[in-house]
Amino acid sequence: MIETDKFQFIDQLLEQRQQTHQLRSLHLFDPEDAVYGVRGDRRLLNFSANDYLGLSKHPALIEAAQTYAQRYGAGSTASRLVTGTYSIHHQLEEQLAIACGREAALLFNSGFQANATILPALLDRSALVLGDRLIHNSLIQGILASGARLMRYRHNDLNHLEALLIKASSKSYSRILIVSETVFSMDGDRSDVDALIQLAETHNAILYLDDAHAFGVMGKGGMGLAACRTDVDMAIGTFGKAIGVFGAFITCSQKVKDYLINYCPGFIYTTALPPAVIGAVVAALTLLPKLEDRRHYLSQQADNLRVQLQHLNYTIGNSSSHIIPLILGDAEKTLDLSNWLEERGILATAIRPPTVEAGMARLRFALSSQHTPEQLEYLVKTIGAWHESTD
Numbered sequence: 001m002i003e004t005d006k007f008q009f010i011d012q013l014l015e016q017r018q019q020t021h022q023l024r025s026l027h028l029f030d031p032e033d034a035v036y037g038v039r040g041d042r043r044l045l046n047f048s049a050n051d052y053l054g055l056s057k058h059p060a061l062i063e064a065a066q067t068y069a070q071r072y073g074a075g076s077t078a079s080r081l082v083t084g085t086y087s088i089h090h091q092l093e094e095q096l097a098i099a100c101g102r103e104a105a106l107l108f109n110s111g112f113q114a115n116a117t118i119l120p121a122l123l124d125r126s127a128l129v130l131g132d133r134l135i136h137n138s139l140i141q142g143i144l145a146s147g148a149r150l151m152r153y154r155h156n157d158l159n160h161l162e163a164l165l166i167k168a169s170s171k172s173y174s175r176i177l178i179v180s181e182t183v184f185s186m187d188g189d190r191s192d193v194d195a196l197i198q199l200a201e202t203h204n205a206i207l208y209l210d211d212a213h214a215f216g217v218m219g220k221g222g223m224g225l226a227a228c229r230t231d232v233d234m235a236i237g238t239f240g241k242a243i244g245v246f247g248a249f250i251t252c253s254q255k256v257k258d259y260l261i262n263y264c265p266g267f268i269y270t271t272a273l274p275p276a277v278i279g280a281v282v283a284a285l286t287l288l289p290k291l292e293d294r295r296h297y298l299s300q301q302a303d304n305l306r307v308q309l310q311h312l313n314y315t316i317g318n319s320s321s322h323i324i325p326l327i328l329g330d331a332e333k334t335l336d337l338s339n340w341l342e343e344r345g346i347l348a349t350a351i352r353p354p355t356v357e358a359g360m361a362r363l364r365f366a367l368s369s370q371h372t373p374e375q376l377e378y379l380v381k382t383i384g385a386w387h388e389s390t391d
């Protein structure tokens with residue numbers, strides 16, 4: 001009998017993460033309200049959540065979740081194609097399509113699941129994907145699973161994208177997909193949606209945009225930068241970020257929706273979203289057009305924080321949204337700042353490779369409309385104190 005430990009590879013790989021200061025672990029954090037939570041015996045001001053409008057704690061969402069659960073049950077009991085399409089799923093899809101001015105919308109159980117399963121359904125081994133260098137892991141997983149050829153263009157460099165499109169035109173790919181985010185999750189900068197639409201049209205490519213971090217916060221009535229554009233072939237929005245709940249959707253043509261209902265395994269072979277989730281999302285979508293003040297304030301606060309961090313001479317990339325990275329580069333130094341902040345009552349999780357590229361470790365500040373100016377001031381003051389202590 002062979003006596004070697006069959007899980008030795010796990011020891012080795014975890015040790016590797018430990019050595020490079022990249023080991024991840026779970027830490028408890030129980031929310032108190034929209035911006036505070038408790039970890040151990042410490043109350044922390046949270047700058048790491050994606051609850052951009054504070055909706056996760058909104059009474060209207062909580063009440064709707066309770067009402068829907070009372071009326072329809074705790075779970076949806078089956079996949080959408082069996083008995084899991086309740087009237088509430090259908091109505092939410094209608095509500096989304098109308099609010100976005102699109103022909104159709106289709107629900108997915110999460111943004112990760114949507115990207116990881118829609119992309120393989122659209123692609124085959126003879127397809128080409130041109131993806132921005134910084135696209136989210138869920139998009140990469142979907143592309144890799146498809147077996148299609150993936151070429152990455154330099155981040156937001158549309159000249160590079162165009163050059164690749166021109167080169168691809170002389171080859172016989174079954175189809176070409178352009179994949180980008182509208183607001184990039186770790187950098188908070190934006191892609192040029194108009195230019196992407198133009199390039200896709202000129203080169204007859206399919207345009208697939210992930211609107212996860214814009215939906216709820218940007219665009220007319222908070223309906224995102226791509227989800228509501230009829231000239232974007234497919235846009236993914238999530239309910240787990242600004243909407244404050246859970247789940248995701250795609251906006252697209254009726255034809256694409258029909259196709260996905262037939263060919264997308266991550267839609268077909270999974271239990272439908274539970275009623276409480278649908279109720280909370282419906283309540284959030286109803287509120288969304290009325291939250292212009294929150295969106296405006298959030299954008300102003302983000303402008304302020306950028307200016308202050310730049311005054312401290314920190315690199316914040318090209319952020320132009322409520323997501324602001326403080327890029328320190330070195331993973332150990334980033335952890336040090338994160339710990340320093342936590343000891344002083346601020347939660348700002350260190351984001352390290354492989355989530356970001358090597359040498360690009362950072363704190364990612366995700367602002368909420370519920371953060372007060374005083375809380376932001378405290379954040380900047382505390383970072384400033386760390387800055388002085390390390391000089």
Ligand SMILES: Cc1ncc(COP(=O)(O)O)c(C=O)c1O
Nearest residue numbers: 110111112136185210212238240
């Ligand atoms: C760009 C992007 N797409 C998709 C997702 C996944 O969304 P969800 O949290 O709904 O699975 C995320 C979340 O991290 C994201 O940042």
